[in-house]
Amino acid sequence: MKDDARSEMRRYAIGAVLSAALTLLAFWAVMSHGMARSTALWIVGAAALAQIVVQMRCFLHVGSSSKREDLHLILFSLVLGTLMVGGTIWIMSSLHDRMY
């Protein structure tokens, strides 16, 4: 029981430290002025994705031991979210290109 508590504690701590590090990385990419804009954006994006994964695993305990329906749910949400966000940006940028 104690051991369990300690390993779970460690998991939260790792999550927090990794999240903080990834946040710092993202801030650094934007604030250190030497970088090309697109590079900075890529770093920010990658750090954000990584941090989301870290927090899902360490704080929300989503992982291979999660129930099947949760994994379905997360996957389905990702698919639909991508469709809606991606579709919107595609449609509106096409519209934008033809209007100006």
Place this chain on the structure above:
Amino acid sequence: MSSSAHPGINLGGGDPKAQRESETPAFGFWVFLMSDLIIFGVLFAHYVVMTGARAGGPGPSTLFDLRSVAAQTFLLLASSFTYGMASLALKHQRQVRPVAIWLIVTAALGAAFVLLELRDFVNMVGEGGPPQRSGFLSALWALTGLHWLHVTAGLVWIATMLALLSRFGLSDRNKTRLLLLGLYWHFLDLIWIGILSVVYLGGLA
């Protein structure tokens, strides 16, 4: 005990009955959060579409204060961590006191976040950037404002939770509520990562 569990910490083998009773609400609440995620997703998409619609009004470089944003980010991250501590206290110590203390710490961090961001909002208005100024600003305020409202609602929930704890102690229903509240609180940090990256860092890169 099934080894698999819904998101959030599970109460584990130490408390199988409460764990079982929490399963349907935990799953239901997780579904609700996914629905909420779509709301944020649409607002994110709208924000991206509207980044150019400034109509001569102020843009990211005049409006954003990265120092304040960094402070908010770490406050929220810290509060997410302290909520985790509350969950661990719930699971392993099984006493009201430590749980309540961690909840209060979480709420304090959350309140600091809310106040800091509120100050940013006020400053934005001062710099000629109220939501009525442009399509871009409407989109910005909608996205950040909705997240702000969520955190504020979370504070109300924590306060209610504390009252419930003092009234009913660690009853099974309260345990379930603590699990759901945890899902909610961690979820808000996930959304914030998106806002930080897309709005603030993306806007200033």
Place this chain on the structure above:
Amino acid sequence: MADPIFGRLDWTVTPFDDFFRDPSINEGVAAAAASAVPLGAVAVIAFLTWKGLWGPLWRDWLTSADHKKIGIMYFVLAGVMMLRGVLEGAVMRTHQVTALDGGVLSAEHFAQLFSTHGTIMIFFVATPLITGLMNYVVPLQIGARDVAFPVLNQISLGLTAAGAGLVMISLVIGKFGTGGWTMYPPYTGTTFSPGPGVDYWVWAIGISGIGSTLAGINIAVTIYKKRSPGMKFLRMPIFTWTSLCTAIMMIYAFPALTVSTAMLALDRSLDFRFFTNDLGGNMMQYANIFWMFGHPEVYIVVLPAYGVFSEIAATFSAKRIYSYNSMVIATSAIAVISFTVWLHHFFTMGQGASVNAAFGIATMIIAVPTGVKVYNWMATMFRGRVRLSVPIIYLVGFFFLFVFGGLTGVILANPTIDYQVHNSQFLVAHFHNVLIPGVLFGVLAGVHYWFPKAFGFRLHEGPARLEAYLWFGGFSLAFLPLYWLGLMGMPRRSASYDNPAFEPAMWLAVVGAAMVVGALGVAIWNFWASARDREALACPVGDPWDGRTLEWSIPSPPPEYNFYALPRVNTVDAWTVEKAVGHPYEMAPRYTDIEMPRSTAMGVVIGGASAAMGFAITWWIWWLAALSFAVIVAALIARAFVRETTRTIKAVEVEVAHRAFLREASRTPAVGRDDEIAPDNLGHARPAVPA
């Protein structure tokens, strides 16, 4: 500008006032409609008081958390709204036959009519009908005692009713918006629509939309978590499958509606610039976000109808559904693909050809799974012992009429063609052609099918057939000519026209509308007549159609806890198999105490406060808006402190009830299918063919 107490409300907002100033037909129709609401309300109140029914209404219905009662209340709500919606349709048609260069109604009034009609039909008829159906049937089909979150269920209903109430109030106090059921800005922004009309729509839709999201969550979680032991996903009835897909779609589609509506509300109430003409607003985003909801919505309402037809095809052909797996795959495919086609509602907005092409192709693809289903239903009936009862009659009507509507949809999916007929009567014909033969026929068939389950007696078959034929004929006359009108160039939403060639088709359409009103009259009469003759139509044993799924194994009406003992399932069509080779109507080895949710006023409180809040914001009565919001929050918090939320029904009590039911079943002679609609059919079925 606005009064601190009454906001922008004053004595001139009712249509009566206009009628006295200007007694024309136009104002007369408005005033008559406006009187119908308070008169109807007074009549209902008087009736309830006279019969002393307030107590039972409150105790047994409004505060009940029983999914069956909530399902029925959804139907009552949708029925009332449908009455108004259909009458509005008929009034519009009456106007249109006289509309060659004019017409009896003003253009403004006509615009209000199509706006309320469309809003009501989609949000307060189609959506609550299918929500009610799922609510009633799903827990019974999966062998559950209730939904996963009974109180939330009540709140969903309360929110839907609040939205419907706002639309009803708009008849009497102020006017509804004129922007159609979609309320596109910038026309619906404050510049062009300063009055309260659009706000009514915004809050009615915003509030009821949240109710629908919550209903979707509830039904999906119920199906995930509350299935009877042994009921794996691939053993669920097809109706439950379609409900699951619909519920999931509600969870993901309604948020988009919530967002677009909230944004419009912010534009209107706080001067935001989301969709305005000036300062960088982008009205195209409204169309985009709205239809991210709007298209899935049409599948949300039609999938459960497909589910009903699946149950009916199997039951009334005494055969297993043909190709169960392909039904499941088709249903799931529709649920996903329907999120990839929304742009076909605005092909003409101005985006590039490749975008249009992609969405056009996706739209055509989504017709494929529906086609698969149509073949499956036909194959189910093929060589079955088909009984031509009312539900099957609707299915056959659906085959012809719905498929036609679907084909015109595939035509519209081609962007080049859509450019020609966009916004024309062709479109009006198309969507009525899928909504009426699809959704409505499905629900009507479902009502006839499950009515005996809910109330313990069947509906008269004769009038129900007449009703079905009136619907077929009325629909065909009222809408099929519109395809032609559209191709001839008549726009939709036009209050008048100047081409005399349109007039004959309009006459056909008004005759059709009259027949539909007749169908509704027959339906009402049939409910009444069947209730009167309920002794002769009774089927208390609960299996009048030789059903195949679990809901037919319990009495009609079911006990509040549905099942005396949770059934064990190890196949699809579990009840049919049980009847053929198992032991139907037997005592359970063991009974347990049952916990059922207690009654609560949460739904009424939250629904009422939401309606008050919507009304207050519409009329700028800010104190009332703040107060109502505070009531909602306080109610939610207070609810958390309620300790006793369930009550226990003792195992012995359940056992006694079960024994009584089994005695009744064994005393009741089993009838074969030839006597299905005879008075002998007391709900004990003699299986026609072994499984």
